[in-house]
Amino acid sequence: MSSTRGTKEQRVAEILQTARELFSERGYEATSMAEVAARVGVVEGTVYKYFESKRELLLLVLTQWYESLFEGYEQDLEGVRDTHARMRLLIWRHLRTMRDNPDLCRLTFNEFRAEQGYHGSPLQKLNRAYTELLVEALQAGIAAGALRDDLPVTLLRDMIFGGIEHYIWPYLCGHGELEIDSITDQVCSLLWQGIGKADEQNYQRNFEQETRRLSELAERLEQKLGTS
Amino acid sequence: MSSTRGTKEQRVAEILQTARELFSERGYEATSMAEVAARVGVVEGTVYKYFESKRELLLLVLTQWYESLFEGYEQDLEGVRDTHARMRLLIWRHLRTMRDNPDLCRLTFNEFRAEQGYHGSPLQKLNRAYTELLVEALQAGIAAGALRDDLPVTLLRDMIFGGIEHYIWPYLCGHGELEIDSITDQVCSLLWQGIGKADEQNYQRNFEQETRRLSELAERLEQKLGTS
Amino acid sequence: MSSTRGTKEQRVAEILQTARELFSERGYEATSMAEVAARVGVVEGTVYKYFESKRELLLLVLTQWYESLFEGYEQDLEGVRDTHARMRLLIWRHLRTMRDNPDLCRLTFNEFRAEQGYHGSPLQKLNRAYTELLVEALQAGIAAGALRDDLPVTLLRDMIFGGIEHYIWPYLCGHGELEIDSITDQVCSLLWQGIGKADEQNYQRNFEQETRRLSELAERLEQKLGTS
Amino acid sequence: MSSTRGTKEQRVAEILQTARELFSERGYEATSMAEVAARVGVVEGTVYKYFESKRELLLLVLTQWYESLFEGYEQDLEGVRDTHARMRLLIWRHLRTMRDNPDLCRLTFNEFRAEQGYHGSPLQKLNRAYTELLVEALQAGIAAGALRDDLPVTLLRDMIFGGIEHYIWPYLCGHGELEIDSITDQVCSLLWQGIGKADEQNYQRNFEQETRRLSELAERLEQKLGTS
DNA sequence: GATGAATGAGCTTTCATTCAT
């Protein structure tokens, strides 16, 4: 039957793919190893030949998924040196990933932190590497003078990823659509301009008042000059 | 033995407290009703006299917890009308809650979204009401002219709460300390000023240039006036 | 609250009535003592003050029900001396009872036989007494010469009650209607006439054939005898 | 231990057999899956590998039992074309089944109707098919002119099966013996002749008397022939 | 390398019944 379906690598890939599907669809806890095996077309024992435990299977699914996230990043970022553009691209790509793989993203968000011994795990390293792309962009921006040099970079990173995670959660659960361009715009706008209106107004008001005052002064002076 | 330990309300409170502890310590799935009952000192059947199911028990634990979050908010916010100060206070209180109850916060974050039928549940309503405090502060700020009137309010809300959630996750898992004042400052600073350095400089540069120009003009004029 | 609702007899009647309803609606197994108590408005312990066990409660419900079946029988049967009419009336009354109390009848049929120690119980006595009415009618019919005197009376009784039970079971489960007059007619017709058709013809034909065959045989034999 | 006791089919058969025994002995509700498993010599989980639920196990036990009822019917009925003989055979076989398997019959009668979703279940189909054998015999009898053509066939079917069920219930519960030939005679006699004593009996008496007389004659003649 | 039967501990939930107050 399925005993001749291919090499060891193929079998592993097959199981991983199936596990990815089932975990994504129903969640980790709600999926049993028996279901995974049945969907692959093998018996439970076979799955355990390739994976030590259910938890390891999940870990490898998530690892594989994280690794796929990096594909194409290099090319996409190539040549985008401008700080703003680079951040925009990273945020947009992140949103696109979520729009295209809502189930996997939900799985990741749900199981990632629950992960026993998450702190320091290979999975965490991958996550770090992923978010580090944004951190690097930020640091480059600081170095280039485009960003404030006192930016709390990791906090900023978490506000971006955490904010997006919260914001699109309803979509990941099947509600509504995801307009990734619009969201990218809004996030960037928030970050770039901040939320306040005061400073600008102050600058502007000060600027205008002073200008007006000086202009009036100048006028008066010029009149005096003219009359004298 | 424990048969005469108190009134119905006390028993309910006792079970809730115990469940809160166990769920917080080991998580929902990893806690069994038998453990809860044993810790209270009763048999499982007794717990089911007061709570319909394990899920309901979790729900009530979380509900009670959410309700406690609102305590003192009114007083604290009283008199804090300034937009900036109000937001700062909300963020600071949120962080303080997490610093003081890391286990419960971790439980909440872990189980909240997994909650079946979360969409529209009473728990979600409480969460909404909680985050709505910040939304209202933002809207008041917009109305008062202290904030940009094109702010994407819900996105902003999610960036604040989601950002904090991500940022302090290690602490919730037992790593490090939480300097809530410092974090509050950083979050507020990010929001108020944005991350860019460009615009301000522009305003400032323009302002200073113009001022300088006019000042010079004035000076020159006054000199002329003085000399004449 | 309900502590002052009445005398002991009232309380007993109340509980019996409630149990009758619940057992009828959902069945014995599917009804819990807690439900009975709740519906009455008392606590479980109170029910046990009046009834030793759940089984006893069922027994008393069924007993009460059986006793009610006899009400009016005397009057109804009064003056109906004709065998056929009497049987007809008994069957019709039985069907009417089922049409009017399908739930209770279903309960009875379901729980009656399962009854532990049914054999010889007071309940069985009541059932006996009930079906005995028909037996007596049959015996009276035999005595009067209206019925065959070699009738297997108990078998006949069981064919009537058992047949009706089977036949109307779908109705007791909520399917269709019960046309008791028509059914009564059919049952009586079957019993009175038997199932055979043209009995006379058959018998006659058989009789004649057999007679003829034997006669021929006899003739031939006699011829042989005669010739030898 | 028992891990190597045989093939899947054997294991299934083993469990079915055990369940059949236990269900028959103590009833469905009173039997636990743990008991079934223990009697087979495996753990509960093993039973659930082969059967989805306790209910399914019961269903399969009953199904298998029903199917066995059909075995041999074809052969037995072969060549028995006469209406009376055919009905007699069906009734007799039914009684023999009950005499030989009282426990299973009791189980069937007890659990059959309680069966949730009985209406339309595969089990009901089997029951239908079983009782249909009698219905067909009746209809054939009608077609052949041996039975009244206005017979209420299903009612008749139910009076036969329901009557027998009631009549032999004490035996199924362990009381007394079952004289199946005698009962068959009585049932057939009731059906054929009805309960009345009118003209038919005369025909019969005449028929039987005459037949007996002729038979005796025939015998005597044959003896004579033999001696000659 | 794959099978697949078997494990065994654990889970949530139910309920008739008891008894001190």
Added chain:
DNA sequence: AATGAATGAAAGCTCATTCAT
């Protein structure tokens, strides 16, 4: 007479995991 809190045993069912073949 009534309360109502507590019991305790058992039930059906699930599942990750193992191991002889």
